[in-house]
Amino acid sequence: MKNYIFAIALLITFLACKQNTKTEEATESVEEVIEETPAVTYPENLTKVFDAHGGMDTWKSMKSLAFTMEKPDGKEVITTNLISREGLVDNPKESIGFDGEKAWFVNKTEGEYNGKMAKYKYNLMFYFYAMPFILGDEGINYADTEPLVFEGVTYPGIQITYNAGVGETPEDRYVLYYNPTTYQMEWLGYTVSFVPGIDKKELHFRRYNNWQKVNGVLLPKTIVGYGFKDDKPTEAKHSTEFTEVQITNTAMPSSTFAKPEKGEFAN
Template identity: 35%
Template sequence: MKHYYPFILTLLLCSFTACKENKPKPLSKASDPVTTTPKTEEVSLLDRCINAHGGIQQWKSFVGLAYNIEEKGKTVYQLTHLKDRRAYLKSKDFEVGFDGKTAWAKPDASHIPGNSPAFYYNLDFYFFGMPFLLKDPGVITSDEGTSVVGGKTYETLKVTFGPEVGLTPEDVYYLYIDPETFRLEILTYSVSYFNKEDAQINTAKVYSGYHEVQGLLMPSQLENYAWKDGNLGENKQHTRLFSDIRFLDQIPDDSVFKVPQGAVTEKIVQD
């Protein structure tokens, strides 16, 4: 039997070696599958609203905005330079403008709201240009959570202004935004232009009739309501109808912004 020992030992060694060589090798760390979750930046409520209306880049791609406003049978043409905010307004009763420093009215200011060209020249434009104008320098926005108005839940955005912004930095706005479409539906605001000590939020504007104009969603109607204790009150019979809305790649004749001879003026930007 001793003659078989070397053969048996050799067989065992071969079997052991074969098993060792055929054993599956574990995957190296380099070949292990790696699962990563991409980081997503939170989009602000203001940006969601602006994106729903067409996006700030589309708004900034234009130089001017023109439209007609009709209220109680009277029509006013309005033109605004979107880059520097010069303005020109015209009706059968008056012309109003802003040349970059001075607001003016011709023949006088008796036919315009507040009897003040400085108050009136961008009044409708600012409400009509929401929410895009909230990207202006010095505008401060904060997400105020949800609110219920007339049984409907809205996302709420508060707007205030830096101390050097415009003629009325004390003004406060609240935007009520549809939580599904992120469209602006209601805007409430205070007016501190005439009385800074008693600027209460007692008026709401309801936005409706949205339609696409050159890639941007614009309203065709703004309607005023009383506002009290977080609710819409009576209709103030103050409805603005917007038509012939046009975004412009250039201003055809910017001489219309200049102060005409004989106009009533109010200085806004000091030299």
């Protein structure tokens, strides 16, 4: 009996040691994976642009962004969870959202409504507003490009293209032009691919030269749309002002972005 009990005890001890060994091996394996995961690196000039706007570390510590734009029909409020990219656009004519998986819309008017555009519109102005940090997303390719010369000033450029399958329009191309002295972003050239009848290769332009610091991050106070010709800006056309800007390290509840009962999912 004593030999039997001793054998059982020895077996239990062996199994326990074996399990501990497996746990230690698994832990070491996880640590090795973590150590081998490369950090995201950016071109030196783009890193300097990020730093001029508060730094990528500061941006990545933020969880939500909200801002207001004055439109002809009233105020439009845009709210985004920065990590999940859940989004909500709300104005007197419509509500458009993204719940983390699908885009949805609510038509607040009696007229016809193109719900198919919701999947492009829910993050359209967020994308423009979150410049230059939004250009630090995964799946992006960078290359130096020909500088922009405007009113006697030469602005160096960084071209941004996307890997296949990134976003709704991976064929889009962006060019960030920055101030050669301050490294602050000054211009954005971009193609438009989701609007029928528009040249998908021609660069459109918006100017970023009026900034405001919010919670340590330099964000646009105004963005000015410009006319364009031959991939160059021509004259100022319209200005959009951004107010009630909030960027925080707390995410909004997911219920904020859930489709309401009256809403419809975009096709």
